[in-house]
Amino acid sequence: MRISRTVSLREVGKDECIFKRSGYTGHHVLRCSRPECKKELNGSLVVFTSHPFRNELALSHFSSEGHDIESEADIFHKFAVRGKLPSRTPSNDLERDDY
Protein backbone atom coordinates (compact mmCIF):
# COMPACT_ATOMS: atom_id res chain seq x y z
CA MET A 1 0.00 0.00 0.00
CA ARG A 2 0.96 3.58 -0.45
CA ILE A 3 0.10 6.84 1.23
CA SER A 4 -0.95 9.44 -1.32
CA ARG A 5 -0.15 12.53 0.73
CA THR A 6 3.46 13.46 0.12
CA VAL A 7 5.95 16.00 1.36
CA SER A 8 9.37 16.70 -0.04
CA LEU A 9 11.97 15.35 2.36
CA ARG A 10 13.58 18.78 2.12
CA GLU A 11 10.61 20.18 3.95
CA VAL A 12 10.75 17.70 6.77
CA GLY A 13 12.10 19.28 9.91
CA LYS A 14 15.51 18.19 11.18
CA ASP A 15 13.97 16.93 14.38
CA GLU A 16 11.08 15.10 12.81
CA CYS A 17 11.14 11.34 12.97
CA ILE A 18 11.12 9.70 9.54
CA PHE A 19 10.05 6.10 9.73
CA LYS A 20 9.02 3.11 7.67
CA ARG A 21 5.95 1.05 8.24
CA SER A 22 5.70 -2.53 7.14
CA GLY A 23 3.26 -3.05 4.32
CA TYR A 24 3.72 0.47 3.02
CA THR A 25 6.07 1.85 0.40
CA GLY A 26 8.56 4.53 1.35
CA HIS A 27 9.41 6.66 4.34
CA HIS A 28 6.91 8.63 6.32
CA VAL A 29 6.42 11.34 8.84
CA LEU A 30 3.38 11.62 11.03
CA ARG A 31 1.81 15.02 11.39
CA CYS A 32 -1.40 16.28 12.85
CA SER A 33 -2.77 19.18 10.90
CA ARG A 34 -6.08 19.48 12.69
CA PRO A 35 -6.87 23.19 12.97
CA GLU A 36 -7.65 22.90 16.68
CA CYS A 37 -4.29 21.22 17.38
CA LYS A 38 -2.40 23.76 15.30
CA LYS A 39 -4.07 26.55 17.20
CA GLU A 40 -2.79 25.16 20.47
CA LEU A 41 0.73 25.29 19.04
CA ASN A 42 0.25 28.79 17.66
CA GLY A 43 -0.09 27.56 14.11
CA SER A 44 2.56 24.84 14.09
CA LEU A 45 1.88 21.31 12.93
CA VAL A 46 2.00 18.60 15.52
CA VAL A 47 5.07 16.51 14.62
CA PHE A 48 6.89 13.64 16.28
CA THR A 49 10.57 13.81 17.13
CA SER A 50 10.88 10.11 17.87
CA HIS A 51 9.12 7.10 16.41
CA PRO A 52 5.40 7.83 16.78
CA PHE A 53 4.48 4.18 17.10
CA ARG A 54 6.89 3.46 19.92
CA ASN A 55 5.88 4.16 23.48
CA GLU A 56 2.39 4.99 22.24
CA LEU A 57 3.44 8.52 21.35
CA ALA A 58 1.02 8.74 18.46
CA LEU A 59 -1.81 7.22 20.44
CA SER A 60 -1.36 9.69 23.23
CA HIS A 61 -1.92 12.55 20.83
CA PHE A 62 -4.46 11.06 18.47
CA SER A 63 -6.64 9.45 21.09
CA SER A 64 -7.60 12.88 22.39
CA GLU A 65 -10.93 14.27 21.39
CA GLY A 66 -11.70 15.18 17.81
CA HIS A 67 -9.28 12.92 15.95
CA ASP A 68 -11.73 10.13 15.36
CA ILE A 69 -9.24 7.27 15.22
CA GLU A 70 -9.49 3.73 16.46
CA SER A 71 -6.02 2.27 16.22
CA GLU A 72 -2.43 2.95 15.24
CA ALA A 73 -3.21 1.61 11.78
CA ASP A 74 -5.98 4.15 11.55
CA ILE A 75 -3.65 6.95 12.67
CA PHE A 76 -1.11 5.98 10.07
CA HIS A 77 -3.68 5.73 7.34
CA LYS A 78 -5.22 9.12 8.10
CA PHE A 79 -2.26 11.22 9.16
CA ALA A 80 0.99 9.81 7.79
CA VAL A 81 2.67 11.72 4.99
CA ARG A 82 5.03 9.99 2.58
CA GLY A 83 8.40 11.66 2.16
CA LYS A 84 9.38 12.23 -1.43
CA LEU A 85 12.99 12.39 -2.41
CA PRO A 86 13.48 15.51 -4.44
CA SER A 87 14.80 13.95 -7.63
CA ARG A 88 13.33 16.72 -9.70
CA THR A 89 12.97 19.91 -7.76
CA PRO A 90 10.74 22.70 -9.00
CA SER A 91 11.98 26.03 -7.73
CA ASN A 92 9.00 26.66 -5.51
CA ASP A 93 9.75 23.41 -3.77
CA LEU A 94 12.89 24.90 -2.32
CA GLU A 95 11.09 27.50 -0.30
CA ARG A 96 10.83 26.18 3.14
CA ASP A 97 7.71 26.89 5.11
CA ASP A 98 8.36 28.06 8.58
CA TYR A 99 6.36 25.51 10.43
Ligand SMILES: [Zn+2]
Ligand atom coordinates in the same frame (compact mmCIF):
# COMPACT_ATOMS: atom_id res chain seq x y z
ZN1 LIG B 1 -4.06 16.54 16.76
